[in-house]
Amino acid sequence: MMTVPLSVQLLLAVILFLIGLLGVLIRRNVIFMLMSVEIMLNAAALVFIIGGSRWHQVDGQAMVIFILAMAAAEVAVGLALILQVFHLHKTVDVDRLRELKDE
Amino acid sequence: MDVFHLLWLVPTFPLAGFLILALFGMKMPSRAIAWTGTLSIGLAALLTLWMGLHFLTQPPDGHHYRQVLWTWFDVNGFAPTIALYLDPLSLVYIFVITFVGFLIHLYSTAFMRGDEGYARFFAFMNLFVFSMLVLVLADNLLLLYLGWEGVGLCSFLLIGFWYRDPANGYAARKAFIVTRIGDTAFIIGLFLLVKQFHTLNIQDILMQAPGVWAVGATGAFWAALLLLGGAVGKSAQLPLQTWLPDAMAGPTPVSALIHAATMVTAGVYLIARTHVLYSLSPAVQSLVAIIGVLTLLIAGFSALAQHDLKRILAYSTISQIGYMFLALGVGAWTAAVFHFMIHAFFKALLFLGAGAVIMAMEEEHDIFKMGGLRKKMPMTYWTFLAASGALAAIPLITAGFYSKDLILFDALASTQGSVYLWLGGFVGAFITVLYTFRMVFVTFYGEQKKPIAHNPEHERAMMIPLVVLGVLSIVGGWVELPHAWAHFTPFSHLLETTLPATTLKPGMESNEWWLQLLTAVIVFIGIYLTWVAYVKKPAMVTAWRETAFGRACHQFFYKGWMFDQLYDVLFVKPVVWLSRIDEHDFIDYLYEGFGRLNAWIHAGFSRTQSGYLRWYLLCIAFGLLFIFSLILFV
Numbered sequence: 001m002m003t004v005p006l007s008v009q010l011l012l013a014v015i016l017f018l019i020g021l022l023g024v025l026i027r028r029n030v031i032f033m034l035m036s037v038e039i040m041l042n043a044a045a046l047v048f049i050i051g052g053s054r055w056h057q058v059d060g061q062a063m064v065i066f067i068l069a070m071a072a073a074e075v076a077v078g079l080a081l082i083l084q085v086f087h088l089h090k091t092v093d094v095d096r097l098r099e100l101k102d103e
Numbered sequence: 104m105d106v107f108h109l110l111w112l113v114p115t116f117p118l119a120g121f122l123i124l125a126l127f128g129m130k131m132p133s134r135a136i137a138w139t140g141t142l143s144i145g146l147a148a149l150l151t152l153w154m155g156l157h158f159l160t161q162p163p164d165g166h167h168y169r170q171v172l173w174t175w176f177d178v179n180g181f182a183p184t185i186a187l188y189l190d191p192l193s194l195v196y197i198f199v200i201t202f203v204g205f206l207i208h209l210y211s212t213a214f215m216r217g218d219e220g221y222a223r224f225f226a227f228m229n230l231f232v233f234s235m236l237v238l239v240l241a242d243n244l245l246l247l248y249l250g251w252e253g254v255g256l257c258s259f260l261l262i263g264f265w266y267r268d269p270a271n272g273y274a275a276r277k278a279f280i281v282t283r284i285g286d287t288a289f290i291i292g293l294f295l296l297v298k299q300f301h302t303l304n305i306q307d308i309l310m311q312a313p314g315v316w317a318v319g320a321t322g323a324f325w326a327a328l329l330l331l332g333g334a335v336g337k338s339a340q341l342p343l344q345t346w347l348p349d350a351m352a353g354p355t356p357v358s359a360l361i362h363a364a365t366m367v368t369a370g371v372y373l374i375a376r377t378h379v380l381y382s383l384s385p386a387v388q389s390l391v392a393i394i395g396v397l398t399l400l401i402a403g404f405s406a407l408a409q410h411d412l413k414r415i416l417a418y419s420t421i422s423q424i425g426y427m428f429l430a431l432g433v434g435a436w437t438a439a440v441f442h443f444m445i446h447a448f449f450k451a452l453l454f455l456g457a458g459a460v461i462m463a464m465e466e467e468h469d470i471f472k473m474g475g476l477r478k479k480m481p482m483t484y485w486t487f488l489a490a491s492g493a494l495a496a497i498p499l500i501t502a503g504f505y506s507k508d509l510i511l512f513d514a515l516a517s518t519q520g521s522v523y524l525w526l527g528g529f530v531g532a533f534i535t536v537l538y539t540f541r542m543v544f545v546t547f548y549g550e551q552k553k554p555i556a557h558n559p560e561h562e563r564a565m566m567i568p569l570v571v572l573g574v575l576s577i578v579g580g581w582v583e584l585p586h587a588w589a590h591f592t593p594f595s596h597l598l599e600t601t602l603p604a605t606t607l608k609p610g611m612e613s614n615e616w617w618l619q620l621l622t623a624v625i626v627f628i629g630i631y632l633t634w635v636a637y638v639k640k641p642a643m644v645t646a647w648r649e650t651a652f653g654r655a656c657h658q659f660f661y662k663g664w665m666f667d668q669l670y671d672v673l674f675v676k677p678v679v680w681l682s683r684i685d686e687h688d689f690i691d692y693l694y695e696g697f698g699r700l701n702a703w704i705h706a707g708f709s710r711t712q713s714g715y716l717r718w719y720l721l722c723i724a725f726g727l728l729f730i731f732s733l734i735l736f737v
Binding site for chain 2: 021024026028097098
């Protein structure tokens with residue numbers, strides 16, 4: 001069985017993470033930002049899987065289950081928050097949500 | 104049980120009153136405040152009376168009682184104690200403080216009613232009485248100094264009691280700073296005494312001083328002079344007298360208690376207490392007498408030109424304390440204390456009477472806008488008249504005659520006395536009559552110029568103190584009759600267990616009666632003259648005041664011999680000028696630099712807080728990158 005070298009595996013995780021980070025930084029729509037955060041979470045989960053397979057232990061996979069559950073909860077809360085924000089401000093553009101800044 | 108063991112309770116009652124009022128006063132109903140404030144002093148007064156009776160009938164060993172409460176601190180053998188010392192001198196003082204203090208508190212319950220600072224007023228007054236008791240009961244000079252500063256603080260707080268008016272705050276600061284000049288001299292004097300004696304216990308110092316210093320020694324000279332500096336500041340004598348007239352900004356009961364009866368006589372107490380030091384330095388003792396004479400004359404003339412009822416009384420207080428200093432200066436220690444006691448009675452009464460008049464006149468202080476109050480306020484009038492008689496020393500019937508005549512006699516007849524001192528006091532006595540009866544005639548006689556709004560004659564709490572003090576202003580003098588009449592002198596007999604007796608020049612005793620006759624004559628001449636000038640022919644005085652010379656004189660005396668203006672030019676202006684040109688020295692640049700740097704960094708940081716969520720995230724990302732790079736590459 002041909003194995004992909006570890007460095008390539010990690011590179012994939014890093015690329016995924018950077019895509020997610022870039023998405024968070026570039027996007028102004030909160031929903032897209034939330035999705036980008038999910039990508040970053042998945043990048044982290046991928047690193048756990050890689051680690052698990054590298055050392056032949058199940059801890060990595062168990063951790064991924066945790067991350068999935070956490071991500072589901074986070075999305076639920078996040079979407080609820082976004083809904084509330086939209087109700088209040090009629091927008092999901094983060095750059096226009098600046099009420100915390102002291103003018 | 105020995106009653107003197109309860110001595111510690113005398114200052115404790117007012118302290119407890121102060122603590123209760125300071126901690127819970129805001130929530131207490133005004134009746135409870137009045138009861139707490141008055142009862143604390145009343146109990147102390149009762150206890151003092153009881154102890155005083157015991158002291159007279161069964162005096163303790165050596166005519167003094169010392170109660171050590173605890174050691175204050177102990178540094179390298181210098182261990183001042185918190186100890187109370189009761190002897191005839193402090194007994195007279197605590198009697199006046201608690202008894203007159205109680206009457207004034209009683210008066211205040213009605214006088215201050217409805218004031219928003221009712222609890223604050225009684226709290227400060229109780230604290231004052233406590234501090235004053237500590238001052239006179241202290242067995243060492245350090246504890247005395249604690250009380251000394253305590254009364255100064257209370258005086259400051261109570262002069263500026265109505266602090267919303269900036270003028271009152273200014274008067275309070277003036278009183279505090281001017282007395283501070285004297286206090287600084289006082290504490291330097293204490294350092295000197297500690298250096299010499301390694302103790303501040305008063306009795307130890309008095310005992311050792313004659314062995315350490317010869318008469319006229321430099322050490323004794325400086326110690327006495329520096330303590331005199333403190334006394335001069337507190338008792339508003341020349342050259343530090345300027346604060347007292349302005350101190351009248353406080354409520355009238357405060358003027359009665361602090362600036363007439365008790366605190367301002369603390370200087371007299373200090374000198375009498377440390378009399379051995381003054382006997383050891385005759386030069387300073389003569390200075391005391393000279394200060395006294397000059398002060399009583401200057402203040403007397405100033406009182407003659409005032410319009411404000413309370414300012415007349417303030418200058419009169421300065422003048423009367425001048426008499427006490429004169430007595431101290433000629434070695435008539437008991438006469439000074441005697442005049443202190445009588446003065447406390449009649450001057451407190453005058454202030455309380457003035458308070459009633461001012462209350463009836465709706466805060467009008469100018470006597471020339473009053474007039475004719477004799478019929479409407481009979482009780483105030485008669486008691487005020489009794490006190491004025493005592494102040495003017497009307498012979499035989501008033502207490503002031505006995506005390507002031509004793510001082511005048513001693514000023515001439517004592518071995519340290521001289522005809523000049525006597526003449527100064529004699530002229531002062533004449534001036535006293537003039538300004539006293541000018542005040543009485545203008546206020547109570549003539550036609551009424553202003554209707555009475557709220558007659559305080561119905562206030563029983565205000566009238567009782569007037570009557571009691573009025574009686575004392577008459578009968579108080581009978582505890583000390585002139586030598587020329589009878590050998591009935593229980594007061595000086597009591598005090599001479601502590602203070603040395605006055606030594607008279609030989610053959611002077613026989614002169615006493617004609618001196619008395621002379622004073623009696625000028626008193627009646629003075630009353631007649633003021634009667635003519637202010638009741639019969641008031642136009643005469645007005646005409647005189649219209650002349651150029653008359654106006655200049657009036658202005659000069661009205662402004663208290665221009666001392667305020669003089670000090671303004673000599674001290675206040677240079678200090679202000681110096682601080683103004685020194686406003687931007689290099690220290691300022693240093694601290695302003697700190698401030699600028701802070702503001703600059705702050706501005707930089709605050710720019711990062713843009714409010715853009717994505718910007719924050721970017722910062723976090725770069726921060727993480729930075730930390731990882733550190734971990735990886737460093």
